[in-house]
Structures are given as structure tokens and as C-alpha cells.
Amino acid sequence: MLRFGTQLGRQASCTKLRVSAMPAFGKTLQLVTRKMTQQRPPVDFTTSIRTKSAKDNEKITGLGWFLLLIPATTFGLGCWQVKRKIWKEQLIEELNGQLSQPPAPLPEDLSDLSHMEYRLVKIRGRFLHDKEMRMGPRSLIRPDGVETQGGLISQRDSGNGYLIVTPFQLSDRNDIVLINRGWVSRKQVEPETRALGQPKGELELTAVVRKGEARPQFTPDHKDGKVYLYRDLTRMCAATGAAPVFLDATYDAKSAQHGPVGGQTRVTLRNDHLSYLITWFSLSAATSFLWYRQIVKRIPF
Template identity: 25%
Template sequence: MSRPLPWQRIVLPSFFALPILAVLLGLGTWQLHRLSWKQGVLAELAVAATRPPVPAVAETPAFTRITATGRFRPGAEAIYGLEVRGTTLGGSLVTVLDRPGDQPPLLVERGWVPLEGGRIDRPEGEVTVSGYARPTERHGFLAARDDAAAKRYYTFAVRDMAAALGAPYALEYALTVVLPRGGPAAPSGLGSTPAPWHGALPDPATGFPEPNNPHLGYAITWFGLAGAWVVIFLLWSRKRLSET
């Protein structure tokens, strides 16, 4: 029986090594696409933050700077998300804003409030709020389950919240209130560090969202792992071929 040629010793392991390399390279390439997409989002947010506010209408692009006038509907409130400020656990207060005339209601994300305690300001008269148009979100596979009965939500699903609050015909996005304070604006929303609680409730966002952009680092990591995998396989192959 003839002995296998040296190169035949690495043929079968190659069928396992190559798919792993392809996966690592694919993940790195995907992160580069995500990087390009995130840079576009950041550029759009930077432009939107400098534009004057426009009235909230049905066809409003995401993160447009908008304003709306109306009355907060008593009792029509929900809490979105969980966020710790200092040692206090809270979430974002979402309220229905009933607007005059035939204008549809609008959900307003007023800002952070503690889950227990605290004196929340609830204006009874007509108010004008301004901020940015926050788009709705889809329920993720790993997202926590919303509790419509308790008005607790972990996915910013505008339609679901509006229906639970008795406003099924509300606009398909929400207005996130932005109230700049003196000094540099702190990052707010979409994965960035929340502003500290200063006492007034709700504690609104102080600027447009500033999403994190770690995709270049992720891409370097995946490509680095791919390179390391190639080196490991070449060293193993060299040793394997040198065996007698």
C-alpha cells in the first residue's frame, strides 16, 4: 500500500479551515459596510441638528428637527426602557399629545423619570414641544417582552404604544423632546451615555442622538482574527508536511 504524498496530509483539514476563514473575512467586510452606513447616519444627524424646526406632519423623515403644539392627555403615559442615573432606576416617559383641529395625536418622549418617586411635571394647558422625530423600532428576537397592561415597553414600537395609550391613529413616529442646557450638550439616546439627573422631571435629552460608531474597530478585529487563522494554519501545515 502506497504512502500518501505530503501535501495530501493537509487536504482534508483545508476543507475545515477555509470556511472558517471565509466567515471571518465576511464578518470583517460586513462591519465595513456597517461603518459606511453609520457614517452616513452621523452626517444626517449633524445636518438635521443645525436646521430650524418644522411642524410635525405625517411624512417626516427620521431625526428631522420638529415642533408640535397641543395638550398632554391625562393618564396616557408609558415608560420606555430602563436606565440608571446615579443610584436611581428609571425610564423614558412617553405621553400622548392631542393636537388641535384634525391633526392626529403625536407620541412625545418627554425624558427620563424614576420608576418610583419624584415629582413629575404634567402641564395641563396647551404646550409647545420641540425636538427630533424618533422613528419606530421593530421587535428584536432577543428584546425583552413589552407589558402593555403595565404600560412598560422595551422596544420603541410607536404603533404598539399608541394603541395601548388610546391613540391608535397617532403619527407613526414620536417626538423626542430636546432641551439644551448651558455648556456643551451631553450625548443622548441610541446607545450613548445619558445625561446626569439634575432634579427636574422629566429630564429630557440635551441634544440630538449620538450613536456609537465602533464598526472600524470590529472590522479590524475580524480581519485580524482571519490573519491569525491563516498564520496558525500555515504553521500547522508546515509542521504536518515535515512529518515522516
């Protein structure tokens, strides 16, 4: 009992010492915390996150300048098509002007005709009707220059037919050239149906110098040696023994009464530059707007 009382007395004294020491330890902890707080510099949370300034927003990167090449290039192509359109229209006007010039004599060297397309020339000789060919089908070009479109039942005979190509023996030399005599309807394709329009003797003609044609895309091969789909000068000359010269006869009201209708020459130069320049300028305007919106103003879609 005495030993148990002694132990209780020791535990009580230790508890008093701990309780009495707690205020001192708390004060010491408060002093240490206060010193650490005073020594630590204040944290500025506003400088830890970097914000973009207005100057950064105005700056255009290298990629942005590179993308500017798209509207600049399309604008340059549009300007180039404007020049091409002006040049092509002048060329067509010059070629049409050649058709109104006085006819020139046929040169001694027939190879000179390769530089005289759409020039009027005078020739004299006779037709070789036994080697006649036809080219087409083609629509009729009236003397006023208007093309008659075929296809309707009421216009089938007057708007759809063939061009009659006949070898022509020159009278002043031993050369044969090909003459596109003009247009005939389907009912007059065979020579027997237009016997009055097949002159036998020597005559003088005014014709337009033309060149051969390359085979158009998607055009099938010729059916036989008498029907041609385009001016295949190589095969036509090989079949008839003619020189590589192709001439379009001009319109003659007298011969057109019973035979082919001449004057079937058209200045066939493709002029699509207007649609091209509209396309390029439209692309330039669209890409310029997108570049300004995305690169300069930084406006998202």
C-alpha cells in the first residue's frame, strides 16, 4: 500500500510539471513562428503567372508572314490573266482583220503558208471530185457569221451536216491542195444529190489558209478514209496525195445554190481568261480576309 501510494504521488507530480510546462512551450512556439514569419519575404502571386501584353498580340510570327504568300500569289496570277486576256483579244482582232484584207497570191513555196493562217489567198485549178471527203458532223455558219444549231426536228436538215473537203489540182504547178468547199446538209452528203454543184472545169477560188488540228480529247478515231472528225491533215494528205495545205473556201452565193455553202471559217482561239481572272481575284480576296482575321486580329472561328 505504501509502495502504491508512492507511485501515485510520483505520477501526480509529473502531470503537474507537464501542465506547468505547456504554457512555456506554447510561448516558445509562438516566438519561433513569429520570427519565421518576419524573416520570410511576402509572396507576390501576380508575378508568378505571365500575361500577354498588347504588344505581343500585335506581333506577327514568321508563319503568319509566310501565309501571306497565298493571297499575294493568287493576286499576281489574277493580274497575269488580265494581261493574257488583253493579248488574246488583240490577237483575235488581228486574225479577224486578216479575213477582211485583199487576197494574196499563193506563194511559190507552199511551206510559207504555215505562217499565213487566216490569210486570204487566190488559187486557180480544178477539183478532183473522185477523192472527195467529208468532215463532221458540223453546224452551218451562215454568211452573217451566225452559227445555226441543229438538233430540233424542224432544224435537223438546216443545222446539222458535214463539211465537204475536196483535193484541188493547181493549174500553174503540179501540186494538189485540200479545199474545204463548205457545208452541206445530211441529205446532200452524197455527190449525186448535188450534181449541179460539182464543177468540172478550171475555176478561180478565194480561200482562207488554215492549219491542221491535233486530235481533241475524248474524240474517237475516224470511221473510215472518207469521214473525218477533225482536220487530220496527215491522214487526209496521205489518202489523197495532196500537199499539207488546207484552205477554207469563202462564201459564194452562186455556188451555194446547188453545192456546199462556203464561208465556214471561224477564228477558233480559246479565250477563257475572263473566268480565270475572276477565279484568282476571288481566291485572293477570300484568303486576304482570312489572313487579316486570323493573323492580324486573332479572331477565332
